[in-house]
Amino acid sequence: MARIIVVTSGKGGVGKTTTSAAIAMGLAKKGHKTAVIDFDVGLRNLDLIMGCERRVVYDFVNVINGEASLNQALIRDKNCNQLYILPASQTRDKDALSQEGVGKILDELKRDFKYIVCDSPAGIEKGAHLAMYFADDAFIVTNPEVSSVRDSDRMLGILSSKSRRAEQNEEPIKEYLLLTRYSPERVKLGEMLSVDDVQEILSLHLLGVIPESKSVLNASNSGTPVILDEKSDAGQAYSDVIARYLGEDRPHRFIDDKKGLFGKLFGRK
């Protein structure tokens, strides 16, 4: 049975698109046929992060309006043949999306794909609403700072009251917390909320902590999802996230400050 995953946050700039690209690639690399959809109509970004911006012919809105078939619009990823991208339209706005149209496309994708990753736009308006409405699982992307945490909390409220599952009284959406741009050094200095702080406020199952990393920006610029950079800490962290999501038990990494040589020698914690 196909599962629809929404990657959402409420707040902008926390790493939704980076996460969508990474987890979609991660799932596909594990051999699951995966589609990733950009719901940010008018502010198309996912194609850049996935490195397929020069191959976009038709988009999400074209499919909704019946101007193109789903197969025409889906772009196969050049790194992984199990991964397909459905880009957003850059020339339209969120009003071009309709619940009926989105539902129809997702139903069609569910026949063919194992995982469908919906990259939500920021905010809680129409685009974000439609991205989460049909979801089975939600990845809540949060930065360790108060406004991001509050917006995530708000989004969790919307997930539990305004989604299809909530409206039809089905089993609620499974919610997972993904803490991104985490910097143990800054937590230590008291400049950033710690994992525990965020966990206490959101009381949510922590799927992974992605450290603040130069490799993320490099990956974005080069159009290759960061999870493919196996040497980078962020790439490894995303691999852990996928493994945990698929049921593997992996200890959390990148939460503590890296021990210096001095620390290692004397076993300092």
Next chain:
Amino acid sequence: MLESVQLLTNQISRMSTDSQQNIHYSPVLEFKSSTFSVPVLVLAGNDVITIEQQLQEKIHQAPEFFKNSPLVFDLQELNKHDLDIDVTELTRVIRKLGLLPIGIRGGVAQQNQQALDLGIPVHSGHIARDGVYAANQSGTGAASTATSSAPPKQQIPEPEPMPEPQTVAAITTMITNPVRSGQRIYASGDLVILAQVSAGAEILAEGNIHVYGSLRGRALAGVQGNTEARIFCSDLQAELISIAGNYKISEDLNTAIFNRPVQIYLQNHTLIIKDI
């Protein structure tokens, strides 16, 4: 004098079920209990002409508010001083001024009967409840003339002593999931929350509120004016707490009581926060 009270309609619905015994129960309707806020006209004098003048002045100040407004008139003060009033005449004046009388409170038997004959329900006032009128009733009752031409349909329901806790509807709303930022929960009775209430969330109850998680949002108990309502929480970090409209914001709270299990109640219009 105008004050606002709640009208408990489960009382009304009980009366109507009694009088409709022979109507077979049919699933097209059901009785529900709900509370309303209704202005009460408390009378201190029995001269209907003066009442009319002063009422008109009041209405003139806020015509939109009073236009077709339901109204309960309260004769408690009058009867306390043995001043009788012609309920029929009073009702005529109230209706003339565009208000819709929907109840009498604190009246003696005679006045209640007059009101009932005009189709105005009788509400048990607090004085009538504690029996101060028992002695008064015979005296004032004889003085007024009953104008009822129709046969007495039903005996005026003797104002039953209504135990105070019953004003809080017996329904308890139970929430087991976290109440997230931006969510709003309203309970017509008590509200029990077994999870956290996030900052930016709002929980409201006509009765008591219990939160067995961190309370970081706003909690408002007794929102329909129940001053006996209380808030209980196992970890107080609230943005705002309120009982029957008396509120305190986070900044006004002593930080010493934060992050502790407390109860909050009202005493002389002041919120008291105590450890439990």
